[in-house]
Amino acid sequence: NLPHVMRDNTDRNRTSPFAFTGNKFEFRAVGSSASPAFPMTLVNAAVTDAMVEIVASLHAKLSAHPGDRDQAILETVREAIRDTRAIRFEGNGYSEEWVREASKRALPNLRKTPEALAQLKEKTTVEAVTGLGILTEAELSSRYHVRLERYLKNMAIEVDTLRNTIDTQIIPCCLGYHGQLAVAAAAAKSVGVLAPQSELLVRLSDRIIRLQETRASLDQAFVRAEAAATEEAKAEAFAREVSVLMADLRTHVDELEGMVADELWPLPKYREMLFLA
Numbered sequence: 001n002l003p004h005v006m007r008d009n010t011d012r013n014r015t016s017p018f019a020f021t022g023n024k025f026e027f028r029a030v031g032s033s034a035s036p037a038f039p040m041t042l043v044n045a046a047v048t049d050a051m052v053e054i055v056a057s058l059h060a061k062l063s064a065h066p067g068d069r070d071q072a073i074l075e076t077v078r079e080a081i082r083d084t085r086a087i088r089f090e091g092n093g094y095s096e097e098w099v100r101e102a103s104k105r106a107l108p109n110l111r112k113t114p115e116a117l118a119q120l121k122e123k124t125t126v127e128a129v130t131g132l133g134i135l136t137e138a139e140l141s142s143r144y145h146v147r148l149e150r151y152l153k154n155m156a157i158e159v160d161t162l163r164n165t166i167d168t169q170i171i172p173c174c175l176g177y178h179g180q181l182a183v184a185a186a187a188a189k190s191v192g193v194l195a196p197q198s199e200l201l202v203r204l205s206d207r208i209i210r211l212q213e214t215r216a217s218l219d220q221a222f223v224r225a226e227a228a229a230t231e232e233a234k235a236e237a238f239a240r241e242v243s244v245l246m247a248d249l250r251t252h253v254d255e256l257e258g259m260v261a262d263e264l265w266p267l268p269k270y271r272e273m274l275f276l277a
Contacts, residue, residue, distance in 0.1 A: 015091070015092040015093055015094065016028065016092075016093035016094075017029035017093060017094065018093075019093075025040075025043055027039070027040075038143065041134065042125075042129070045128055045129050045132055045134055046128065048132055049128045049131075049132065052132075054076060054080055057076050057079065058072060058073065058076045061075055061076060086105040086106070086107060087105075087107065089101060089102075112239035112240070112243075113151050113235070113239060114148070114151065114232070114235035114236055114238075114239050115239070117144055117147050117148055117151070117235075118144075118232075120140060120141075120143065120144040120147075121141070121144060125140075126140060145231070148231055148232070148235055149231065151235055151238075152231065152234060152235055152238065155238045155242065155243070156226075158246070159218070159222055159242060159246065162218075162246055162249060163215070163218065163219070165267075166211070166215055166249065166253070167215075169266040169267065170211070170253055170256065170266075171208070171211065171212070171215075173260060173264045173265055173266050174204070174207075174208050174211070174256055174260055175208065176264055177204065177259075177260045177261055177264050178201065178204055178205065178208060181197045181200060181201040181204065182201060184197045185197040185198050185201055200259065203259065204256075204259055204260075207252060207255050207256050207259065208256070210252055211249065211252040211253065211256065214245060214248050214249050214252060215249065217245055218242065218245040218246065218249060221237070221241045221242045221245055222242055224237060224241070225237035225238050225241065225242050254270075257269055257270070
């Protein structure tokens with residue numbers, strides 16, 4: 001156990017999805033369907049690999065200066081602190097500040113699942129995991145391919161669900177509201193009065209058209225992704241093109257949600273989910 005004065009008493013749980021709190025790591029952002037078991041295996045492997053390296057460095061210094069144990073320890077700790085400076089950050093790990101700072105420090109920022117999974121194939125990862133006897137290279141490779149396949153299947157399901165929701169619920173209700181506004185505007189103009197619905201009708205038309213255009217682009221991107229020659233290429237296409245269009249569709253739907261009358265919108269609105277008594 002570390003002396004009390006050496007322990008980290010700060011509450012990093014609020015500012016880091018993966019905090020080091022005193023003498024342990026804590027996952028604070030594990031999804032409901034995710035298990036931290038394999039990530040923790042890799043974290044423990046990284047810690048063990050680092051300890052092996054530090055011990056080897058310490059032994060080398062003790063061999064060179066056998067009578068100066070405290071100095072050898074101090075030099076080893078000093079080297080470790082200096083060598084790990086780039087990865088230490090005491091600010092808010094959820095903030096854009098850390099994204100910018102990590103870029104300055106030339107640290108990788110793996111924003112998409114395929115590029116994160118690809119780290120399992122990196123030479124340093126394979127050497128660390130196999131060298132410590134945790135997994136064989138074949139076992140590590142199998143975990144990579146299983147996770148990649150799961151990502152592709154999940155993405156395909158999400159795309160299909162999104163398209164079905166838009167086609168059978170969002171677009172029909174938007175067109176229905178559009179029709180109501182058009183009829184009301186035409187009726188107002190026919191009797192020679194102002195049609196305040198016209199402005200909303202124009203904005204609604206624009207949003208619907210953009211939604212339909214993005215929906216068509218998603219179909220094309222999905223077909224291209226499915227036609228990719230390898231699983232890696234397919235995953236890259238899903239991550240770089242398909243997921244971007246899915247996010248764009250979400251933006252268009254969010255805008256329409258704020259325009260369409262409550263009684264016509266087929267799904268619970270955000271405010272209803274947040275504040276439903």
